[in-house]
Amino acid sequence: MRSDVKDLISKEEALKRMFAAWTPERKTEIVPLKEADGRVLAEDQFAKYNLPVVRASQMDGIAMRSASFTNGMPDTSQWMPGRDYVRADTGDDFPDDYDAVIAIENVEFLKNGGIRLPEKVNASRGFNVKPQGADVRRGSLLCSAGRILHATEMAAIAMGGMDAVPVVKKPRVAFLPTGSELVPMGAVPERGQNFDTNSVMVCQMLRDMGAEPVLHPIVRDDRVILASAMDKLLPECDILLVNAGTSKGGEDYCAGILAEKGSSLFHGVAAVPGRPLSAAMVGDKLVLNLAGPSFAAFYNMDWAVRPLVCRALGIPVPERARVKAILKRPFQVPPFFSAMSAVCLEKAPESSAAPYLADILSLRGPGAVGSAAALTADAVYISALGEKSHGAGEIIEVELLRRMP
Secondary structure (H helix, E strand, O other): OOOOOOOOEOHHHHHHHHHHHOOOOOOEEEEEHHHOOOOEEOOOEEOOOOEOOOEEEOOOEEEEOHHHHOOOOOOHHHOOEOOOEEEEOOOOOOOOOOOEEEEHHHOEEOOOOOEEOOOOOOOOOOOOEEEOOOOEOOOOEEEOOOOEOOHHHHHHHHHOOOOEEEEEOOOEEEEEEEOOOEEOOOOOOOOOOEEOHHHHHHHHHHHHHOOEEEEOOOEOOOHHHHHHHHHHHHHHOOEEEEEOOOOOOOOOOHHHHHHHHOEEEEEOEOEEOOOOOEEEEEOOEEEEEEOOOHHHHHHHHHHHHHHHHHHHHOOOOOOOOEEEEEEOOOEOOOOOOEEEEEEEEEEOOOOOOOOEEEEEOOOOOOOOOOHHHHHOOOEEEEOOOOOOOEOOOOEEEEEEOOOOO
């Protein structure tokens, strides 16, 4: 093994150390049900009422008395609305005198108010009548704690009579972009400058994970200013993400500052891009120093930060959809790292052994693509430590970043 990687720990070991050192405090808050989309339900929810409250029609029709059909089909031509039948549309209650509903499609209304029905109409007691509690029964479990709420879960809870729900409070994750070369979006970059694109990406990823991002303005590479910014953010968050300054550059101060402020958990992981990732505990706060390049920061966020946010919310780490694809050309896997590679997919011919063809994008060397192309790829391939390289025509399984046709 190469001397520069032999001391690097695996992703699994890095997560193990962070989980052992950091125990998130799980708090609950009450939010209006209409604002609960994407939130994690903190307590089981039980119905407060029956729906229907008494009963309801299962379809648009007319309600009538089943007793009228005891001796066969009655003469309905002289029936009168409000006396022999009433209208009962879908979901409507109707007077207790009536106990069966006939679909409106089977009813012919006569000019005198009477009706004509098919000869073999079913008018038995309870026919097309939804009984009390058929949709929701009082005291029944509507939704279990730990469920991520979306439209259907919210509708089910609303049926039980609730307009507010207890949810797990979002972990606050602060993001500190660092680098004297960074300029905000909207600026005109000059020579040697670069846009602070990671603030956009990281904050949106945090929202998608279910966290509350706390964004700090760009801080230049100055040890005193960097340390002060960290001191300001630590009381405001559960996790602090410091971006860049974790490698071996002349202005990479962040990892050293964290080592002085707290206890280091690791510095460097056998995962590329983004192997300089480091983590430390500063008091009871977990601080991660992410790699600076955008695709490297994306990988750091994906395997390191996402599990931490999910742990704080008490939910499993979601898995991406996977598809099989045929490699269009040989793919060299770095054997000492777990590597994330961007993948472009295209439909394979119908007779192929897999539905897609895969083109692995390279960020370095001949044929390298830019960061924007990597970040907008269709999928990623994540190799395992010690995995062998692959030849053209081999089938691999990739994780989708977006829906494919």
